Amino acid sequence: MANFIDITTYILKGSLFTIELYFATIIFCLPLGIIGALIKVSNLKILGRIVDLYTWFFRGTPLLLQLFFTYFGLPIIGIKFSPFTAAALTFSLNYGAYFTEIFRSGIQSIDKGQYEAAKVLGMNYRQTMSKIILPQAFKRIIPPTCNEGITLIKDTALVAAIGLQDLLRAAREIVTRDFTIAPFFIAAIIYLIFTSLIVMAFKKLEKKYSVYE
Template identity: 45%
Template structure:
């Protein structure tokens, strides 16, 4: 294999590692963050529910690419404005960190709505039965309700996670050198379709793996039938 193609494969390996880091870090932060958002949306506090609803509307109603740009460039512009007002402020923003924050907040909003649908699908009679048996509210939620919710939301969560695999390519808009960005650069340098083909195979294999994981998870949770 020629040195050019060896260099291409090395660069694409590094890009794939970055894509995997973005993928897993987004899941680690967004999945737990979604639960308090969902509970805030469903809570009896009307002010909190209204604020959460507006937040969800903004996040779900604007493009992820725009959110990436806002998260990355927004703080710097705000600091410039403070400096122009006479404040002595400095700020340094990391592209990768900005990408993780934007993706985590975006996917937390979508996961929160999935959680909400799962929680509201549980019959009220189960809450009443737990109350009669003397369960406290947190015991009812975490021991009785949440396990059933997890079973019901697995298919919808799987769809969102598959979408996340592909959305990792969007972080290139703020200069994060992930797989697709590297593939485009190498395609131009080599005048070859091979880098894009390799990137396509990577995304396909990743989504195949995610599909298998969620299929097995759904099968393991069948005892709730």
């Protein structure tokens, strides 16, 4: 029993890093995705092409490759980050690209008549987006956003490749040391708890925004 508690405690310490990276990524990638989506649906053609290039690159190359480039590649040209900063930056840029496309599709799914109605009511572009379009779009993007949120919690395991002690690496170390598979079961349960909490949070959001149906 004591050994089980020790193993669980050690894995939970690794999960703290997983949680830190998760929230650091969410804090930066969501605003990035919103800004990118608004640029893509605007008439700012030059900025729109830059955002197109950004999403094309980060969605078209492996996240692990991007992580290696940030942590191992950039120091070659004199840009060096701590392991956590490199991971948070890479994950934010990567998920920001995916959220840009999710938000863009949500905005463009709103009927054009909504824009015309807002114009008749005397609303400007900012008011139309903030009060009419975005609330409706947000309701529609909740399911794919939830999926990305679940994927993110699992993708954090990739940081072990640059030496960071996340949940999965902590479990793997104990498996190697004690030659037991119990840590993998414990890690799986913790991941399931995390993903279940994410699903519950998004279900509450979906219920809250059901008024826009």
